Amino acid sequence: MSEFNDINARGLVLVGCGRMGGAMLKGWLAQGLQAGAVTVIDPKLAPEWQDKGLRVNAPLPENPAVLVLAVKPQMMADALGELPDLEDTLVVSVAAGTTISTFEAAFPGAPVIRVMPNTPAAIGKGISALIGNDGATAAHLDLAETLMSAVGRVVRLDNEAQMDAVTGLSGSGPAYVFHLIEALARAGEAQGLSADMALELARMTVAGAGALAVDADEDPAVLRENVTSPGGTTAAGLKVLMDEETGLPPLIRRTVAAATERGRELGKGAK
Numbered sequence: 001m002s003e004f005n006d007i008n009a010r011g012l013v014l015v016g017c018g019r020m021g022g023a024m025l026k027g028w029l030a031q032g033l034q035a036g037a038v039t040v041i042d043p044k045l046a047p048e049w050q051d052k053g054l055r056v057n058a059p060l061p062e063n064p065a066v067l068v069l070a071v072k073p074q075m076m077a078d079a080l081g082e083l084p085d086l087e088d089t090l091v092v093s094v095a096a097g098t099t100i101s102t103f104e105a106a107f108p109g110a111p112v113i114r115v116m117p118n119t120p121a122a123i124g125k126g127i128s129a130l131i132g133n134d135g136a137t138a139a140h141l142d143l144a145e146t147l148m149s150a151v152g153r154v155v156r157l158d159n160e161a162q163m164d165a166v167t168g169l170s171g172s173g174p175a176y177v178f179h180l181i182e183a184l185a186r187a188g189e190a191q192g193l194s195a196d197m198a199l200e201l202a203r204m205t206v207a208g209a210g211a212l213a214v215d216a217d218e219d220p221a222v223l224r225e226n227v228t229s230p231g232g233t234t235a236a237g238l239k240v241l242m243d244e245e246t247g248l249p250p251l252i253r254r255t256v257a258a259a260t261e262r263g264r265e266l267g268k269g270a271k
C-alpha cells in the first residue's frame, strides 16, 4: 500500500516545475505517487516532463489533496492570482521568504504549510524544514511530512521566523558546498594537479566526508580531529581555514546571514 493513497485518489497540483518543483516531483514519482494524479501547472514545462503521464497545464481536479507552490517568490502573486478557490486542500509552499500569511490571504481558512527543501531532494537526499498555520492539523503536518520524507529527511519548526535562517543554511546550503568543491579543485590546480584530476578529488572528498558525517556516530568535530595528525598536513591547512578572523567561520557566518536577510526581504515583497 502506498503512503500516497489519499493523494493518488484526490490528486496533487504542482504549480511551478522548475529546479525545486522538478526535484521533488522526481522523488515523489519514484516513491509511488501516480503520474496521473499529478496536475502540473507551468507554462514553459521542460520537455523531459512532457511524456510522463502527468496532467500538464490541465484544469485542476475538483478537490485536490495538496496544492504545492514552487514558483519564485517574485512570481508568487501572479501564480496565486491564476488559481481557483480551493476547499479542503492542503496548501504547501516551498518559496523562500513568502510568509504563511500570504497564502492565508489567498486561500482563506485553508490549512497552509511552509516548507524549505533543498535540491538534493532530486536524489532522495534532501533536508526539509516545515511549519504549518493554525488551520494545519496533525494529519496535515503528517501528510506534508510524508511528501517531504519521500525526498529526504524532515525537521519541524515551532516558529515561522526560523524559516529564513533555515533557508540561509540548508535551502541555499547546497550551493555553498558546490562552491567549496569548485574552490578545492582550483586550489588543487594551483598546486600542480590537472583540472580533471583536481575536480574528481574535490568532488569525491566532499561527497565522502558528507556521507561519513551522516553515517558516523561521532560529531563532525571528532571526525575532523581523526584526520588531523599532530604536526601534520591537516593541522597546517586548518590553521588557515579555522582562523576566527580570516578563516571559514566568519565567512560562513556572513554568508548565512546574507542569505537569511535576503529571505526576510523577499518575505516583505522585495523583488
Ligand SMILES: NC(=O)C1=CN([C@@H]2O[C@H](COP(=O)(O)OP(=O)(O)OC[C@H]3O[C@@H](n4cnc5c(N)ncnc54)[C@H](OP(=O)(O)O)[C@@H]3O)[C@@H](O)[C@H]2O)C=CC1
Pocket: 015, 016, 017, 018, 019, 020, 021, 022, 041, 042, 043, 044, 045, 070, 071, 072, 073, 075, 078, 079, 082, 094, 095, 096, 116, 117, 118, 119, 171, 172
Ligand atoms: N532551487 C532551490 O535550490 C530551491 C528553491 N526553493 C524555492 O522554490 C521555488 C522555485 O525555485 P526554483 O525551482 O529554483 O525556480 P525555477 O525558476 O527553476 O522554477 C520555477 C518554475 O515556475 C514556473 N512559473 C513561473 N510563473 C509561473 C506561474 N504563474 N504558474 C506556474 N508556473 C510558473 C517557472 O517558469 P519560467 O521559468 O518560465 O518563469 C519555472 O519553470 C522558489 O520559491 C524558491 O525560493 C526552495 C528551496 C531550494
Ligand SMILES: O=C(O)[C@@H]1CCC=N1
Pocket: 096, 167, 171, 172
Ligand atoms: O536562492 C534562492 O532564493 C532559493 C531558496 C533557497 C535556495 N534557492
